[in-house]
Amino acid sequence: MSPVVVLVGPMGVGKSTVGRLLAERLTVGYRDTDDDIVAEQGRAIAEIFVDEGEAAFRAIEKAAVRRALAEHDGVLALGGGSILDEGTRALLAGQRVLYLSMDVEEAVKRTGLNAARPLLAVNPRKQWRELMEARRHLYESIATAVVATDGRTPEEVTQIALDALELKEA
Numbered sequence: 001m002s003p004v005v006v007l008v009g010p011m012g013v014g015k016s017t018v019g020r021l022l023a024e025r026l027t028v029g030y031r032d033t034d035d036d037i038v039a040e041q042g043r044a045i046a047e048i049f050v051d052e053g054e055a056a057f058r059a060i061e062k063a064a065v066r067r068a069l070a071e072h073d074g075v076l077a078l079g080g081g082s083i084l085d086e087g088t089r090a091l092l093a094g095q096r097v098l099y100l101s102m103d104v105e106e107a108v109k110r111t112g113l114n115a116a117r118p119l120l121a122v123n124p125r126k127q128w129r130e131l132m133e134a135r136r137h138l139y140e141s142i143a144t145a146v147v148a149t150d151g152r153t154p155e156e157v158t159q160i161a162l163d164a165l166e167l168k169e170a
């Protein structure tokens with residue numbers, strides 16, 4: 001079993017919003033590895049970061065991605081930083097991967113100062129730039145399609161994604 005599409009991209013880019021719309025349009029299920037991790041661990045992602053650090057979280061996340069890829073045949077959204085892990089990137093080889101992108105101003109608008117996003121809690125604009133400098137090439141390296149979400153509604157992004165991925169509705 002394999003997901004019909006795997007969504008990657010930074011925090012707040014719209015993976016959950018667009019992922020659910022894509023799943024509706026394709027009449028398949030939606031799954032999110034961040035939700036899987038919270039359910040399995042019985043604690044918030046921010047708590048895992050604080051309690052055990054980012055490296056431990058990435059290992060937990062890699063296991064969650066491996067499991068979801070094997071179990072899910074619908075739309076799968078990954079955590080924003082999942083692509084930082086080499087093993088997680090290797091798991092994505094051969095998958096249909098959609099990278100949703102946005103620029104910094106759109107990012108600040110969408111995420112704001114949100115404690116649930118520990119990596120953007122302080123000085124979000126600067127954090128965002130640094131984060132994307134480290135990640136942009138990784139997102140691009142594993143993507144089979146890229147859709148810019150700036151100035152587009154979730155419905156528009158969904159339609160463009162369906163076209164870019166050449167996915168047909170049932």
Ligand SMILES: Nc1ncnc2c1ncn2[C@@H]1O[C@H](COP(=O)(O)OP(=O)(O)OP(=O)(O)O)[C@@H](O)[C@H]1O
Nearest residue numbers: 010011012013014015016017080110149152153154
């Ligand atoms: N195309 C869009 N245009 C404007 N706002 C959007 C768009 N897509 C999503 N949003 C809004 O941006 C916020 C973040 O979206 P969403 O939760 O889908 O992102 P995400 O990538 O799943 O983030 P997370 O890192 O929390 O998983 C939400 O408030 C959502 O309503």
Ligand SMILES: O=C(O)C1=C[C@@H](O)[C@@H](O)[C@H](O)C1
Nearest residue numbers: 011034045079080081117118
């Ligand atoms: O971009 C990131 O590193 C993260 C994104 C979220 O989806 C969560 O997986 C977590 O907050 C880390």
Ligand SMILES: [Mg+2]
Nearest residue numbers: 015016032077
């Ligand atoms: Mg989400």
